[in-house]
Amino acid sequence: xxxxxxxxxxxxxxxxxxxxENGKPRLVPLEGDHVTLPxxxxxxxxxxxxxxxxxxxxxxxxxxxxxLMRALKSVLGSSLVHEKTRIKSxxxxxxxxxxxFIGQLKARMEEHTGEAAGPVVxxxxxxxxxDDAEADRNAQNELEKAARARGFSEIAFQFEPIAxxxxxxxxVADEELALIVDMGGGTSDFSLVRVxxxxxxxxxxxxxxxxxxxxxxxxxxxxRLLSIGHVMPELGYLTPTRDGKRNLPAGYFVDLATWQxxxxxxxxxxxxxLRQLRQEAAxxxxxxxxxxxxxxRWGHSLAGRVEQARIAMTQAPTAHLDVDLTEARxxxxxxxxxxxxxxxxxxxRVAGTVAQTLRDAGVAASDISTVFLTGGSTxxxxxxxxxxxxxxxxxxxEGDIFGSVGLGLALDAQRKFG
Numbered sequence: 001x002x003x004x005x006x007x008x009x010x011x012x013x014x015x016x017x018x019x020x021e022n023g024k025p026r027l028v029p030l031e032g033d034h035v036t037l038p039x040x041x042x043x044x045x046x047x048x049x050x051x052x053x054x055x056x057x058x059x060x061x062x063x064x065x066x067x068l069m070r071a072l073k074s075v076l077g078s079s080l081v082h083e084k085t086r087i088k089s090x091x092x093x094x095x096x097x098x099x100x101f102i103g104q105l106k107a108r109m110e111e112h113t114g115e116a117a118g119p120v121v122x123x124x125x126x127x128x129x130x131d132d133a134e135a136d137r138n139a140q141n142e143l144e145k146a147a148r149a150r151g152f153s154e155i156a157f158q159f160e161p162i163a164x165x166x167x168x169x170x171x172v173a174d175e176e177l178a179l180i181v182d183m184g185g186g187t188s189d190f191s192l193v194r195v196x197x198x199x200x201x202x203x204x205x206x207x208x209x210x211x212x213x214x215x216x217x218x219x220x221x222x223x224r225l226l227s228i229g230h231v232m233p234e235l236g237y238l239t240p241t242r243d244g245k246r247n248l249p250a251g252y253f254v255d256l257a258t259w260q261x262x263x264x265x266x267x268x269x270x271x272x273x274l275r276q277l278r279q280e281a282a283x284x285x286x287x288x289x290x291x292x293x294x295x296x297r298w299g300h301s302l303a304g305r306v307e308q309a310r311i312a313m314t315q316a317p318t319a320h321l322d323v324d325l326t327e328a329r330x331x332x333x334x335x336x337x338x339x340x341x342x343x344x345x346x347x348x349r350v351a352g353t354v355a356q357t358l359r360d361a362g363v364a365a366s367d368i369s370t371v372f373l374t375g376g377s378t379x380x381x382x383x384x385x386x387x388x389x390x391x392x393x394x395x396x397x398e399g400d401i402f403g404s405v406g407l408g409l410a411l412d413a414q415r416k417f418g
Contacts, residue, residue, distance in 0.1 A: 004113050005417055006120040007409025008105055009160070010143070012073040012185030012220055013376065015039050015101075016406035017109045025167070025410035027403050028112045030105070031055070036402045037108075039185075041101055043067045043087045052104045060300060067266075068300045071220050071259035072098050074186045077129040077139030078260075085263055099146035106150055119154035119417035121409045122147065125187035126159050126214025156416050159212055160184070161191035163408030168372045168399060169195040170411075176369040177210075179394065181354070181387055182405060183377035186221075188350050189214040192361040192368070203415060211361035215353045219310070219377040220259050222343050226334070227257035227306045229342040231321065234330050235293070236277075236286035248281055252290065257306075262299035271295065292327035309334050314379040340382040351386040358390070368394045374404040 004019040014036040017028040027035035031053045042056030045065040060068040067087055075081050075094045084091040106117050128139035144155055161180040168178065175196035182189045192210040199208055228237065237253040240246065252274065255261040264270065274294060278287040293299060302323065309319040313336045321332045340347075358365060371387070371394045378384055378401065388396065400407070 004118055005410060005413035006109055006117060007406050007413050008120055009123040009406040009409060010073060010102065011039055012071050012218060013039060014402055015105060016403055017105050018406040018410035019109065019113055020410050020414045025407040027406055028109055030108050037105070039070065039072060039101065041069045041097055045088055050100060052101055067263065069097055070300060071186065072101060074220065074260045076142055077135045080260065081142055095142055095146055099149050102147055103150040106152065117152060119413055120152055121156045121158050121413040121416060123160040123163055123405050123409050124157045126161065126189040126212050127216060130216045154417060158409060158412045159189065159191065160405045161189040162193065162209065163412060164372065164374045164399060164404045165191060165193040165195060166408035166411045167404040168397065169200050172196060177363065177367055178370045178372050179368050179391060180372050181378060183375040183383060184218050185376065186216065186218045187214055188217050188353065188377065190354050190357045192357060192363065210363065211357045213353050213357040213360065215350060217346050217350055221346055222377065222380060223303065223307050223310055224257045225342050225346060226310050226339055227303065228253060230334055230338065231306060231332055232257055234286065234332060235290040236281055236283055239281065239283045239286060241280045242282050244282065248277060252277065256299050259303055262303065265294045265299060266297055289328035289330065292325050296325060298325060310339065313339055314381060336381065343382065347383050347386050350383060351390065354387050354390055365391045366393055370395045370397055372397045372399055374399040374401055376401050
């Protein structure tokens, strides 16, 4: 019997795996009963093992000595993908770390099905890298190379919003023109697709896809902007040098606010630079906080607290963030109003991409029957309002924010390889 068809949604923040069983897609439990696996790897220096998902984050949060890696998908297509990072006494390429995580997804798929992994479709954003076709191709090639190195032999790719459209289509009764909105941790992707029960049976759906667009903005970008705008000033960002001639260099603060760049601060050179920065600062007490966070390798914990505050403000108008290190104790009161002002430009770019998708398709907003929302960042109130304002007459349908893409990828695998 041929192995089950599978789909893998390797996400910036969370990943899912799906298989087709008895003709229907199903999400595979990846960590206990959880069908999502946080896209995190922790290299535990105490037991000399690597751990992924919630276990990785828990080890780091418990203060276990080691290295945490998150937002690995964001490395694809960037200059970091060809670099190496030090893991204890050895250096590892970022592509190998991505491969390690994908290998865990494969192992958990095989544990669920009881057989070797078969043909698989990987999800991919419409654009890994904005307006750079060569970097985009390289990003997909690097992902494919990492997957093949872990034993996947039959591999295809599908745009993530198209996969979400395939999942949505399973529940439609009549023909619709649907705007698929997939806003995840690292990218926001949009597709205009004609869906119907009859079209769902067709093997070739290329004529049903009217337009595809994507932009490299997602939840981790909102986290970064929130951190830079409201947390990093507590560490010295935008404060002047002692002589008053300039502000402190922004790069250190941007790195600490960016998931995939935090580890760049955990080097001997960076520590020397930060001590020099303290000597030059008009507010050395604030830079002392920055140094404490870096020296205790607390950067990912800080980023995690920023993320939690951002998520809290999807439901509440305010949030509070505490830093409680011995050498760095402070709190930040956050408001949704202040957060939205911080991300306004980024959201305008997202909404502009949606508008361009409609123009690419040559359709009016009134032609769109349904807006299908998936991906965790669609819960961000400003982003949601800005997108829906473009298509005010459309019906709004909320999919499984973490599972719709994965389910659609398994359906696509069945069609491509069946």
